[in-house]
Amino acid sequence: MRNQINQDVECTLFRTAFDTLSYTPVTLGGYLADVVNGKYKQQVENVRALVTSGSEEEAGICKKNLPLLVAGGRMEGGRKREHLVGYSGCVVGDLDHVPGSPSELLARARELSYVKAGHISPSGTGLKLFVLVDSDMEHHAQAFAVVSRLLEADLPDVKVDPSGKDPNRGCFVSYDPAAFYKIEAEVVCVPVAPGKSGVFSQPEPRSLSNYIDKFEAGNPFTDGSRHSYVVKLASALNSAGFSEAEVTAECLYRYTAPGFDEKEILATVADIYHRYQSAHGSNSGRQTPGMATKKSVRNLKSSTPVPEDALLDDGSPMGPDYEPVEGDFPHFDKSLLTGLPNLLADALKTASDDTEHDLTLLASLTMISTALPKVRGMMQGEMYYAPFYTVVTGPSGSGKGCVSRVFKMIEPWQRSIYDNSARKVEEYNKEKEAYELDKLKQRQSKAKKPAGTPLECPRLVQQRQLHMAGYTTTARMIAQLEINDPYSSLLFETELESLNNTMAQDFGGYGYVLNQAFHGERVSCASKTNGTFIVEHPKLGMFVTGTPSMFAKFVPTTENGLYSRLLIYHIAGGGVYRSLTSADNDPKNASYFTELGGRLQDMAVFLEKTDTFVSFTDRQRKKLDRYFSREYYNVRVFGNEDVTSVVLRHRLIIFRIAMVLTALRKAEEEVETVHRIITDADFEVAFHIGTVCLRHSMLVSTTLKHSDTEQHFKMHTAQRDLFAAMPDKFKTATLVEEAVVRGISRSSAFRMLKKAQMYDLLISLGAGYYDKTDSGKNVTISKKG
Structure with missing residues (x-):
């Protein structure tokens, strides 16, 4: 104040x-x-x-x-x-x-x-x-x-x-x-809500008392409903993580009165804490319940305290707001990444911590995917190439900048394509000049026909440039994709703002191109000045980094099709200070990734000699189906349906990561076999990377519902955990009571019941009773729940 x-x-x-x-x-x-x-x-x-x-x-x-x-x-x-x-x-x-x-x-x-x-x-x-x-x-x-x-x-x-x-x-x-x-006007008093604590932090001294004070402000204690009041209060305090002993002591101190004795209060609090043990601490990041109560505001002095997320829409089927910790955005398990192709293993040697290790791996995989000519595979009857899209988000100073040096690894390959193309353009210009000169001679010699056969107009040759910048118009992007074909282009930017600024302009709205190119679907444009450009099978990879606020402008909602096409990695926390080292004494260290780029260029030249067709084994397909069918129905029943495409498209991203690993194996072995089966080791690496990033993506998706305000993460597994906590046979009233304790609205609980029946997780027995099917019994409580 x-x-x-x-x-x-x-x-x-x-x-x-x-x-x-x-x-x-x-x-x-x-x-x-x-x-x-x-x-x-x-x-x-x-x-x-x-x-x-x-x-x-x-x-x-x-x-x-x-x-x-x-x-x-x-x-x-x-x-x-x-x-x-x-x-x-x-x-x-x-x-x-x-x-x-x-x-x-x-x-x-x-x-x-x-x-x-x-x-x-x-x-x-x-x-x-x-x-x-x-x-x-x-x-x-x-x-x-x-x-x-x-x-x-x-x-x-x-x-x-x-x-x-x-x-x-x-x-x-x-x-x-x-x-x-007005010279003088009444100043509005703003009741400020207490500061938010960490998700699993222990209550501060007196915080229980403060919590109940705020609860009472929105839920007055009246003689006629004392028992139900303590039930509601104990439920909220249980889910907020306060211990039974301190809650009992505080309730006895506040509410003991004639007709409402210690015995009844003790029994009520004990019953709530016993019945809802699984919900204890499940909503520890939640604001005080009374604070969200909407009332008619007629008196400044009696205004209900407004939490910082008061402007947010509370209609989300997700759980309550909470502040995620680093464990919610896991790092890759290094023990599962042993035995990587040599090029990737060497690239990771420079990483100084887990975050830098993960970013270097993702940047290397994404950029290398654009330097694998003639590598492709088939999924569900459609042919796909290796390039994919990756976005890294994190606060300023969190270490995103380390990916810039990885770009040096792709530069030798891109430069070789550029130089070869430049020579062909030069040859074309000479042939075009000779052709124009020949035409001029023919027009000048009207009397007699010039000796020799007239020259043919050479076919247009344009300069290939595999690197694309964020500041690129839609028309130019499509034209460049056509010129670069059959090679893959790479859109690389360390500042998402460059993409945001361009895509906000009429000439730069290339979101359509990104969506189509991800699937290799036809893109085209036509204008009177530049003519028509058609790319039948565009090949485009993308790696960009930015802050969460920049990302929210890039993809403001999960309904935007681009979101589901992104491999997302979020850096939790504010990063760590990186000390200066003696490695700066040797200038050769600055060219480390450039040297790796020379090796990658040799591999790309080798792969260009023959086709490479990559495929899963039946065992690998079954593992993907088991995992993603479960995640698909978890989202359908317990989450936002607009992120189901996120789940489905991560299968394709995993396939493309596996393509990269398989192609690198082929190039390192220098074997010209066309059909390559993904090894189990490479499959497990791709599967691990894809599923970890899916977890990042699902959690980041909850922030996009509030992109116009301060970002709030939500418990995206809240409904799944509620369903899993129910016994095999239960009644509607039991589910609703548990939902209220967990901070889930009644309407959300009923919608979940309807969806669970729709997807054969529940069978209605009538009279408000339900029985879980075998599929429903397989729904398990998440680590967070």
């Missing part, structure tokens, strides 16, 4: 939304004076005229050229959150397209004691309202939730735009003679 509330609000005014380096400090009062006196009148009236005429697109362009006010505080050096050096404690309520008259609604807002200032928006169809809060910048999202609930409760039929949740969010200037500014 801030110690003192400054009613003279400091803001920052930017020249435009795009010019983040031209800004001036202003006060909110000074800005409102300019809004009233017409400083921006002409520009704003131009916008409103376009809106009135129905020219929404032109109005949007015109509006973006208006100055931009950041009411969140004083900014220096830019408009990102990190540039906010002085937080003002001012929340902006952006009301778009309000019902009725904006001026009448503004008059009503003026009467609200906590609204500091307000004016009609530059479009003339909404309002901008400014409210002061007593919280600090860290809790701005919570403050925004409180203010939003107040405004939506006090003003009829309005909805506050959620974009204001960020303190650095700006609003375009306006013109409004009826705008108002």
